[in-house]
Amino acid sequence: MLSIALAAALAASAATPAWHDGLDWHGVHVSMSQDAQGSYTLAWPYGQRVIPVQPLHTDTASPLFDGLFAMAQDDLKQDSVTAIRDGAFDHGQPIPCQCFETGLKWPYVWTRDLSYSVDLGLWRFDPARSRNGLQFKLSDVRVPSAPQGLYVMQDTGSGGSWPISTDRVVWFLGAQHLLGDKAFAADVYRALGNTLAQDRQYAFDAGFGLYRGETSFLDWREQTYPAWTADNVVAIGQSFALSTNVLHYQALQLAASQADAHHDAKAASDYRAQAATLKTAINAHFWRADRGLYMSYLGGDGTPYDTYDLLGIALAITSGVADGERARQTLANYPTWPAGSPVIWPERADQPIYHNRAIWPFVSAYALRAARTVNAPSRIAHEIESVMRGAALYGSNMENYELLTQGQHVDEGKLSGPVVNSPRQVWSVAAYFAVVTEGVFGLTEDGHVEPKLPTSLVPMLFGQRTSITLNLPDRQITLQLPAHHDGNLLVADRADTHGTSTVVTLKAIQVQDTPLRTDAPLYAPTAPAAPVLTADAGSWHVQVDGKVMLFINGQRHGSIDGNGQLARQPGLLCVNATRIDAQGLESLHSPDICVGDVTKMAGNWPRMWMASATGNYRVSLDYANEHGPINTGITATVKMLLIRCAGSDEQRLPIVMPHSIGVQHSTWGRFAAKAGAGCQFTLDDGFNMSYLTHFAHYTGGAGGSDGPLNQADVRELVIAPLATETTTP
Structure with a gap:
């Protein structure tokens, strides 16, 4: 009887068109069915999930596609909470918040997770909850002597948080969609001015024209940065990341448009000029012509790193930082595997699976946006199928998947992973919404309908039908299939709107479509020891x-x-x-090994020094900051070094001293001095995240409920002349 049942199941599976009522992957079959009441059941060999009727629906030839849209809504409903909690805040007690929690295993709100989720479409589905969550990540200042204002919070992180990590400006990516609420819009404008000014003061390097700080989202150091950063994150704070710089570019653009709305022509002009020069600097420094790719990050002295990340590249394309041929080329040259696109490339053979060797649906959704921007049908289809497959295989919109198998966990001893993988991860839920609204139905951020649907997806979505429909709270979108679709991309031929209903008649076109890159080596070689x-x-x-x-x-x-x-x-x-x-x-x-003439000075402040020659010098501090572990906290020490040299204007250099293991060098800055000039060095207070009122709720370490803390054990002042030209062989 068992063999007969198995044979019948296999026959039914074979008779079901792929991606209609189910799919097969690595020997596993999943199916999606709908009952007469409209509920869906997703079933796989080890379980099933019943998905109740949802308020919004798609009507296509694929119950799998339609059912997964219902599942995303059900996941979002479970992520919609009245209180959040985290062990590092208020001793783990619930914090009232009508907002989205981050996932089953992450019942809190983090700036980057929420902001990317809102930007990917949650603003459409629950604007009030989206606003509430974003508002939760704003704070004023609790230190009377520090500059007052409203700031976006950088969450706890590498070396004691900001400015080792500086991607908090991603907040504006989500907030820009919710400016219809006047009170919230006023907070956005105020936070823009304060946050951008602070980042300009402490994270911007005028020499490179770039902002310093860690890659956005890729915040597990050893996964993406050299292994030696596990014990010392100063190099990360000194470095420049593509994604974080693109986010600053987008924030500057928003600031310019908001300044226009507030009739502040000078501020608008200043922000536009800063954005334009930042775009130029990004293209000058991050583009690697021999790879045809934008690098993920650069060393603090401009050292190029042969490493790439999909989120940074996708944001560069969708923001317009990468335009024309570079936009097309960088996406085409970023490799894929059958299961999807990795978030970093190349992978690390000595690191477990998490950011390394992994697919993250929210990043796939940004890659989908980038593919739509450059009209790449194969990539559009690839990212849509990857997001759908992951959700179908595991009955939820999971946090991430292993790259080669799209497994939710692969056992490889110490390299096993993904190390953490939460169901109903909110930015993965948002990714499925983006697949539906943008990827298939072509709904743009400004409400226009601009389908760019690969014809390869027609059998799944249309089957024998001539139209498919998306029903949203405020509108209905219907796509009508043309009689002939011999091209590779379906776009709008004409659109008719009556009330809230838009009917788009499609036409097939043939666009240049570079095949997916599937020949890339998987792993980078292991880094050598320092010379x-x-x-x-x-x-x-x-x-x-x-x-x-x-x-x-x-x-x-x-x-x-x-x-x-x-x-x-x-x-x-x-x-x-x-x-x-x-x-x-x-x-x-x-690691760098630095040699040459170095002067070290201890003692009380101010400290005096005389320049031996006219030129540029590098200055840092030897220090210890043991107020928290390397991977978290809010007490990275941030100071301003004031340098007054005879015959020169005062020079101000931000100095960052993140959490350390023993004594190490701080970040460094450049200053100029003339031969024989006496220079006075004074260390003034700066600003760190512990100064924000919100972090009075932080109970996971120093600088929180026990009061703000921006101190380190400062030892020697270290000065060395910079080389006048690059050494040659």
Whole structure:
């Protein structure tokens, strides 16, 4: 009897068109059915989920597509709460909030998770709850001596949070959709001015024209940055990330348009100028021509890293930072696997699965937006199918999936993962909404209907039908199939709107469509150890482990095998190395080894020093900050170093001292001095996240309920002359 039943089930599965009533993946069959009352049942070998009738619905030829839209609504209903909680706030007690919690395993609200979710479409489905959550992430200041204002919060994070991480400006990506509420719009404008001014003061580097700070969302250091950052995040705070800079560009654009709305022509002009120069700087520094890709991040001295992330690239395309051929090329050159697109590439062979070797649906949704921007049918279809498949396989909109199998967990010993994987993760729920509203029905942010539907999806969505429909709270959208669709992309031929109903007649066109890149190597090589430099009669003897590529002061120097010599030159010489494998992939960089004339000064402030030569100098502090662990907290120490040199204007440099393990160097800055000039150094207070009123609720570490804290054990002032030109072989 068992064999007969199994044979019947297999026969039924074979008779069901793929992606209609179900799908098959890696030997697993899932099915979606609908009863007479309109409820759906999603079933797979180990369980099932009954999905109640939902207020919104799609009407297509695919019960799977329609049922997953109902499931996304049911997931969102479960994420809609009256209180949130986190062990690090109010001792884990519930905090009233009519908002979205982040997921089953993450019952709190985080700035980036919520903001990306709102931007992907939650503002359409529950604007009040979206606003409430965003409002929860704003705060005024509780330190009377600090600049007052309304600021977006950077959540607890790397080295004690901001400005090691600076992607809090993602908040404006979500907030821009909710400006119809006048009180909220006023808060947005105020927070824009305060937050952007603060980031300009403490995170902007005028020399590069870029904002410093960690990659957005990719905040587990060892997964994406060199392994040595596990114990020292200063290099991350010194570095520049593509995603975070694009988010600043978008925030500046919003600030300009809001200044226009407030009739402040000067502010609007200033914001537009800052946005324009930032776009130029991003394209000048992050574009890697030999790869045809935008790099994920750069070292603090401009060192190029051969690593890429899909969210940064997608945001660069959709924001307009990447335009024309670069936009098309960077998406086409970012690799895919059958299950979907990885959030980083190349992967790390020594790291567990989480951001590494993983698919995240919300990032896939941004890749879908980017693919629509550049008219890439194969990529549009690939991202839609990836988001759908993941939700169908596991009966919820999961946080993430393993790249090669789209598994929710793969057992590989110490590399097993995803390490954490929460059901009904709110930005994954938003990703499915984006697949439906934007990816299939072409609903744009401004309410226009601009379908860009790959013809490869016609069998799934239309079957034998000639039309499909989306029913939203305030409108109905119907797409009508043309008699012939021989091209690769369906777009609007004409649209007729009557009241809240829009009927779009489609037409097929043929666009240039680069095939998905499926030939990329999976793993990058492991980074080498730091070079060893020893003084050797007018030169530096360099010893490295095997054949490596040497970088000096941020510039590629050349390959070296085992040993070599570097000529001594005036100024600081900072050397690191990478390894390049047989496939041409380059590892992440080793730590820097810096040699040259260095002056260290201890004692009381102010401290005095005399310049030996006219030129530029690098300055930092030796310090210890043991107020919290490397991976979290709100007490990164942020100070302003005031430098007054005879014959020169005052120079102000932000100095960041994140949580440390023992004594280490702070972030560094550049200043200029003339030969023989006496310089006075004074350390003034800066600003950190503990200064915000909201963090009085933080009970997970220092700087919270026990009061603001922006202090470190400051040791020597460290000064070194910068090289006047790049060292050459």
